[in-house]
Amino acid sequence: QKEVEQNSGPLSVPEGAIASLNCTYSDRGSQSFFWYRQYSGKSPELIMSIYSNGDKEDGRFTAQLNKASQYVSLLIRDSQPSDSATYLCAVNRSGGYQKVTFGTGTKLQVIP
Amino acid sequence: NAGVTQTPKFQVLKTGQSMTLQCAQDMNHNSMYWYRQDPGMGLRLIYYSASEGTTDKGEVPNGYNVSRLNKREFSLRLESAAPSQTSVYFCASNPGRGSSETQYFGPGTRLLVL
Numbered sequence: 001q002k003e004v005e006q007n008s009g010p011l012s013v014p015e016g017a018i019a020s021l022n023c024t025y026s027d028r029g030s031q032s033f034f035w036y037r038q039y040s041g042k043s044p045e046l047i048m049s050i051y052s053n054g055d056k057e058d059g060r061f062t063a064q065l066n067k068a069s070q071y072v073s074l075l076i077r078d079s080q081p082s083d084s085a086t087y088l089c090a091v092n093r094s095g096g097y098q099k100v101t102f103g104t105g106t107k108l109q110v111i112p
Numbered sequence: 113n114a115g116v117t118q119t120p121k122f123q124v125l126k127t128g129q130s131m132t133l134q135c136a137q138d139m140n141h142n143s144m145y146w147y148r149q150d151p152g153m154g155l156r157l158i159y160y161s162a163s164e165g166t167t168d169k170g171e172v173p174n175g176y177n178v179s180r181l182n183k184r185e186f187s188l189r190l191e192s193a194a195p196s197q198t199s200v201y202f203c204a205s206n207p208g209r210g211s212s213e214t215q216y217f218g219p220g221t222r223l224l225v226l
Contacts, residue, residue, distance in 0.1 A: 004154075008152070032213050034213070034214070042219070042220075043202055043217035043218060043219055043220050044155070044202075044215075044217050045217070046214045046215070049213070049214065088154070088155065090215075092213055099145075099157060099160060099170070100213065100215065101157075102147075102154045102155040102156075103154055104152060104153065104154035105154060
């Protein structure tokens, strides 16, 4: 079992719709969770971090964390073509000093 | 404030050649990292440096060495390049213990080993 699992996609959504990206992790002691966005040929950039159960909203983005079920999700409301990118889920493993494990990413395509 | 910079941006090597990838950050961060990214494999940690003067192996350290030259600079060396090391290499930095765990990435180095 991979430490951090994501569906590779592509996930296609029409412009204006809600895109839902999911991630599961295996280490129950994980404490910090991140979503990075990576445009093709570019480096990852952080868009959301979440540390406690529940929802965290930032503009059109909402991160959701459920530690009991070991999943974290990212919702993108009013999806725009500029949101088309690969979204990487990252998890800070327990005991891992400032080290995170990345999932392989989900490719999102927003269709105009 | 340039953030994290990497050189070179692109490099072609022949099998057996050596090279050093350079990384520098101007954010006064304590921790620095080297990742490689391959299709279908995601980002994998090669080495990291929690603070100046320390380095530790990550998930895929074989075939690589690193040097934390000072607080700003963290280099990655391939002593004898192999085709399996063809990849995109990202350097990243982080403020360090007790701070945000956000990692700030450089633009990447695309390496092709023939």
